[in-house]
Each structure stands twice: as structure tokens, then as C-alpha cells.
Amino acid sequence: MGLDSYINTYGAACKARFGQKVKKLTIDAKFTCPNRDGTLGRGGCTFCNVSSFSHEAGTDLGISEQISQGKFRQRDRQAKGLGNNKDAANDKYIAYFQAYTSTYDEYALLKARYDEAIKDEHIVGLAVGTRPDCVPDAVIELLADYQDKGLEVWLELGLQTANEQTLKRINRGHGWQEYADTVARARRAGIKVCTHLILGLPGETHQDYMQTLTQVLELGIDGLKIHPLHIVEGSTMAKAWRSDKLTIMALEDYAFSVGEMIRATPKHIIYHRVAAYAQRPMLLAPDWCSRRWDAMVAIEDNLREFGGQGQALRSD
Known part of the structure; x- marks a missing residue:
């Protein structure tokens, strides 16, 4: 794939800093979510079933064991792709706390789990996925401390959309203001923020995606992740999909909107991801999300x- 030729990618940014490819190792640290445990609600967001995007979800392994297995899988995959084994002693990884809300616990427990991940000598960074309404000042200070120690630190905020009506419709449990407040506090502390956006949410159009991007960029962020909406087994949206009450985004429309968003993004913003896929039988729709490279190829074609x-910005 040649996305690096058109986008400021996370992979290229890490390679520039560390002089080599750096991979993320996803971690399930047994966190929950205020939208599931009754604090805000139960059942989660209408699109949510975490096992569709975290293959460690539900694992009984501890953090150290997950990291060990993740490194083994990465090295095995690399060896099969290259036909030989590279020197594993020089491998570098980012510990990615992905499952559920990875800042939603007592401070001491959060610190213990993060500390366990970074004690591995191959871990050079920490990425923490969470909700905008679950990032107290103490957590921001903790992440800033890791960054001061030389780690590559990212706070990954799941906004999904800036449209307040859509946020209510998908039972998100927070609004734009919580996101804006957390971004402001993180940036004051020098923490890099990566914002997650979903295209294809019910009722939204290309204009909504562009408006969300505009609002996010105006706040000032460091990274973006764009995902297509997945209809997954066990989600509230799965029921609506089975009743033919949901319109599923076509691959061509997704590639067009992603391309337009990328062209409207300043070049210093790092794109961590522009597509995602899920595996059957967990994935119900769209079908193209079951094939890893379809969206990537379509997006690259659009950018080419x-x-x-x-390139959609003025160069005054």
C-alpha cells in the first residue's frame, strides 16, 4: 500500500522518531464503561460490541502475558511475510489500551496497569483509548509524567461525531462540550490527542462528516482515526439492521468522504487509521468491512x- 505518499501516517511518524517500524499491541485491561455499568446507562452505545475490534477482548491473560503473546504474533507474522526472522531484540511497540474505557477506574489501578505494560523493554509508548467524559486531571497528569520520561504517549478520544443529535441517537452519553474540555486540558499538559470519528452513523451525511472534522480541527488536535460504521452482533444497531431500518454506507461513498476529509486536514495532523475491518460472524454489515484491504485500496485510489x-487547503 502507498498511503504514506498521500497521508501523514502514524507508521511514518513513528519511524521518523524511532528509526524503525513500531507496532501497536492491543491490551484488554479489564476496564468497563460508564455507559455499561449503570453510571450513565446500560447496554453501551448503540453500535458497540468491543469484541469486534479487539481480539483480546474477554481474555483471561494478564497485561504482561498479553504483551508477550502480541509480540509473538507480530514477529510470527513478520517472519512469514519476509521469509526470515529479524533480530527481535530491536523490536519496538506501543502498548495500546483499547478495550472499553481505559481511563475509567481508580487512579492507583490505572497507574498499576499502565506501569505493568511499560515495564517491558520493547514498549516505547503508551496509547490510551477512552471517552471524553472519563479523563480527570489526575489521569492527564499521569500521562504527562510518562511522556516526560520519554515515552510516546497518545490520548485517544472516542468522539465519533460532533453532531449533538447523533450523539443522543446513538446513546453516547456525552456531548461535544465534554470532548472540547478534555482536549483543552490535554493540550495544556502537552499530551497528544488522537480523535476517533465514525462515518456512516444513522442520519448523517457527508456534510455532517465535514462539519465534525471542521470543529475538531478548530480545537487543535494531533491525530485522527476514521472508521466506517460496523453493524456487529450483540449491538442495538444489529436489531435495527435486521429490521431494515438502517442504511449501510457503500464503499464508494466511504472512500469519497474519507478522501475529502484527508484533503481538508492540515499536513501536520497524523492519521492513525483511515479504515477498519471486522471478522465474521461478529460483523453483520457492511460486507466490504470483512475484507481488510478493500477500503484501503479505494481510499488510495481516491487520493491518487x-x-x-x-491539498484542499489554501496555501497563503
């Missing part, structure tokens, strides 16, 4: 034809 990151 119409231009890459920042």
Missing part, C-alpha cells in the same frame, strides 16, 4: 486521483 492530505 484527487490529491492527498492538505
Whole structure:
């Protein structure tokens, strides 16, 4: 794939800093979510079933064991792809706390889990996925402390959309203001923020995606992740999909909107992801999300034809 030719990618940014490819190792640290445990609600967001995007979800392994297994899988995959084994002693990884809300616990427990992950000598960074309404000042200070020690630290905030009506419709449990407040506090502390956005949410159009991007960029962020909406087994949306009450985004429309968003993004913003896929039988729709490279190829084709990151911006 040649996305690095059109986008400021996370992989390229890590390689520039560390001089080599750096992989993320996803970790399930047994966190929950205020939208599931009754604090805000139960059942979660209408699109949510975490096991569709975290293959460690539900694991009984501890954090150290998950990291060990993750490193083994990465090295095995690399060896099969290259036909030989590279020197594993030089491998570098980011510990990615992905499952559920990874800042939603007591401070001492959060610190213990993060500390366990970074004690591995191959871990050079920490990425923490969470909700905008679950990031107290103490957590921001903790992440800033890790960064001061030389780790590559990212706070990954799941906004999904800036449209207040959509946030209510999908039972998100927070609004734009919580997101804006957390971004402001994180940036004051020098923590890099990566914002997650979903395209294809019910009732939204291309104009909504562009408006969300505009609002997010105006706040000032460091990274973006764009995902297509997945209809997954066990989610509230699965019921609506089975009743033919949901319109599923076509691959062509997704590639068009992602391309337009990338062209409207300043070149210093790092794109951590522009597509995602899920496996059956957990994935119900859209079908193209079951094939890892379909969206990537379509997006690259769009960027090749119409231009890459920042090219829709004026160059005064």
C-alpha cells in the first residue's frame, strides 16, 4: 500500500522518531464503561460490541502475558511475510489500551496497569483509548509524567461525531462540550490527542462528516482515526439492521468522504487509521468491512486521483 505518499501516517511518524517500524499491541485491561455499568446507562452505545475490534477482548491473560503473546504474533507474522526472522531484540511497540474505557477506574489501578505494560523493554509508548467524559486531571497528569520520561504517549478520544443529535441517537452519553474540555486540558499538559470519528452513523451525511472534522480541527488536535460504521452482533444497531431500518454506507461513498476529509486536514495532523475491518460472524454489515484491504485500496485510489492530505487547503 502507498498511503504514506498521500497521508501523514502514524507508521511514518513513528519511524521518523524511532528509526524503525513500531507496532501497536492491543491490551484488554479489564476496564468497563460508564455507559455499561449503570453510571450513565446500560447496554453501551448503540453500535458497540468491543469484541469486534479487539481480539483480546474477554481474555483471561494478564497485561504482561498479553504483551508477550502480541509480540509473538507480530514477529510470527513478520517472519512469514519476509521469509526470515529479524533480530527481535530491536523490536519496538506501543502498548495500546483499547478495550472499553481505559481511563475509567481508580487512579492507583490505572497507574498499576499502565506501569505493568511499560515495564517491558520493547514498549516505547503508551496509547490510551477512552471517552471524553472519563479523563480527570489526575489521569492527564499521569500521562504527562510518562511522556516526560520519554515515552510516546497518545490520548485517544472516542468522539465519533460532533453532531449533538447523533450523539443522543446513538446513546453516547456525552456531548461535544465534554470532548472540547478534555482536549483543552490535554493540550495544556502537552499530551497528544488522537480523535476517533465514525462515518456512516444513522442520519448523517457527508456534510455532517465535514462539519465534525471542521470543529475538531478548530480545537487543535494531533491525530485522527476514521472508521466506517460496523453493524456487529450483540449491538442495538444489529436489531435495527435486521429490521431494515438502517442504511449501510457503500464503499464508494466511504472512500469519497474519507478522501475529502484527508484533503481538508492540515499536513501536520497524523492519521492513525483511515479504515477498519471486522471478522465474521461478529460483523453483520457492511460486507466490504470483512475484507481488510478493500477500503484501503479505494481510499488510495481516491487520493491518487484527487490529491492527498492538505491539498484542499489554501496555501497563503
